[in-house]
Amino acid sequence: MTKAPTVYDVAAHAGVSIATVSRVLRRPDDVRPETRARVLDSVRSLGYVPSGAARGLAGRRHGVLGLFLPGHDGIDLPEPDWERVADASRIPLIDDREGRPTPPAPTGTHTGTGTDAAIDAPRTASNPANLYFDEVLRGAEVESWRRGFALMVAAGRGSSREVMLNDIAGRVDGLAVLAQTVPDDLLAHVSRRIPVVVLADSRPGDELDHVSVDNAAGMRALTEFVLGRAAGGAREPGDARGPVADLVYVAGPGDSPDEADRHRGFDQAVAAATAAATRQGHGAVRVRVERGDFSREGGRRAGEALVASSAPIPQAVVCANDQSALGVLDAFVAHGVDVPGRVAVTGFDGIEAGRFSTPRLTTVRQPMNDLGRVAVRTIVTRLTDPTAPPQRLTLPVEVLLRESCPAR
């Protein structure tokens, strides 16, 4: 590691020219076997590793794709316990039993390592927002691997973002950027150098490739299901039990493209149901909108408002995302409102927490893993045909039926 050997060193050592060294590494078949062997030997004994930078410079390609994620700013990042890293002798016992009892007093009999281990409470789970990106990351990683690329991941936000983005953009052949991570002008800037694909942002207005998730269709399908279920079962043609449903939509922040798309899907479903009901001589679907902010707390507030309102509790509360829905559930549980017996509640995203709530949350799962994979595929396609018209792909979602909606 003193001074990394270069092609020149290898060439000298093997008694050939640098071009031959390069050939041996790039197109071995163009070199006579004996020469090749000699060069390879030198490579071995010198510990030669080609400089990727020089390669990229000279060859104008890197064999690397980039993925740019939002930074981890506001996110709680507990430090590893550096102290214990140095002294790993104490092994904590964590009580992770269901309906876990109060941790019993330590007895010392079961520790043995000579330390007095108590039984600790489990740590809090990891941030669910991250899991979303984790999936994208993994998908991109797998697909890059399959296509023979390495993947460069960077995250940034605030001031570090511009620097980081430039940094990474200069070292990759193509770049996937998550929505909302980079301002449009910066994106446009970078896309003059390399192909850029935008993830999970279906807004029009640029000539870039986009891969997104079908928020509208997902919410529409979910709402349609709710409209058929919430009031107590599928309505067959001729069923004349009054209005189809009485719904509340808990919205997300007004500036979110996701919110816009989902809201639109909701409205479409409602409109269709109303039209159908009218045809059959029923009343329209009644809809109220509560403004939320994608947070659990915002959802809780919305739930409280519904309980406190003089209007009756609706048959279903459709939320713009899972966090909001969990907040609504919190409020309903706190006030003894029966879910799903009295009211159905649904979310959107498919976060882990929704699998463990009571009742478990009916929601729309986004195929984040596929998002990463399709992103890579799109970049690679673009690389082979830079002049093709911009792609706009929409990935299908899945509706996950769980107990927060009445069973069939």
Place this chain on the structure above:
Amino acid sequence: MTKAPTVYDVAAHAGVSIATVSRVLRRPDDVRPETRARVLDSVRSLGYVPSGAARGLAGRRHGVLGLFLPGHDGIDLPEPDWERVADASRIPLIDDREGRPTPPAPTGTHTGTGTDAAIDAPRTASNPANLYFDEVLRGAEVESWRRGFALMVAAGRGSSREVMLNDIAGRVDGLAVLAQTVPDDLLAHVSRRIPVVVLADSRPGDELDHVSVDNAAGMRALTEFVLGRAAGGAREPGDARGPVADLVYVAGPGDSPDEADRHRGFDQAVAAATAAATRQGHGAVRVRVERGDFSREGGRRAGEALVASSAPIPQAVVCANDQSALGVLDAFVAHGVDVPGRVAVTGFDGIEAGRFSTPRLTTVRQPMNDLGRVAVRTIVTRLTDPTAPPQRLTLPVEVLLRESCPAR
């Protein structure tokens, strides 16, 4: 994107020399504000993004760290449904209810998009082995971000491995490699160029930095707990109920360093318990070893063997990993053997599946996230002091008590 602008273009456009352009980007304070502004303007209007390759070449540093993971070979990689990507109109409804009923026949009333949606069975969960690497990846990504590095991820195995490793090694300032991913000689080769840290491999024999997880201590602590619990409760001094326990250890493959460390920890706990028992006039702990292979199927076979054996079922089955333990559980459940009433079963790793088994699996959770973070920290440290003696860090683990062991 026709032809990416270079420093020369910017310099010409701004009427300065390329050196000044470079300065504006690297040490803006060394340039007169007006000049700087002029250059920055040119950068903007030309859409200039510096070439990372050229930078790396000239500057001899990349600002990038590498993470090398095992490839995804044998792993089932379901393709995204490319067909549906093109046509996302059909939204499947997935029945994810607990104790889900047979999917009812489709009625068509709830789909609305004009397609006939049935309610599908849920997809299988993702490969648990991957989750392990996911955590390492995320940890490394977060820590890299915190320290201002980008992270380059590559995976390889088989023939692609050597190429990939060389490729990545030539483009990063330091590299973390997961155990078993790269043969030792290759590792030695690469480490002549850049600092390399080996993850989860505590074998001695090289001068590289290592970060591993305390397999031995974790297994020892777990086994100690089992020895105190499995026979029906903690044994207080003076308790004279015969032998402390009758154990089976389901081992992993003989060539696995993990297996070796865990086995050692198990043996240590047993030896200590035997010594204590002997001092108190009890019999030794009885131990049998079944050879497994870290797979669920191998565990199942071991479990079957125990049931079929003429020897009585032991009080506890301690397995070298979670997969094996789940297999043992499978066999016991199939034969109506009561876990944990009749026999305790434990695993090692803390994979997700163990949280959803019946009964839920007592295990040792490895801090994979921290592994990634500490790896990055170690590389960065090494970068600042290349001459320091090799580090050997061991991360502490946690014992997770769940229902597959008798409650206290």
Place this chain on the structure above:
DNA sequence: CTGAAAGCGCTAACAA
């Protein structure tokens, strides 16, 4: 504060 010039290590014509 700015410019000129020498590489950084490799690839890819083009010659031989």
Place this chain on the structure above:
DNA sequence: TTGTTAGCGCTTTCAG
């Protein structure tokens, strides 16, 4: 089949 020779785009002395 192998060698020669230009660059690739940037950083970094060293002068001015």
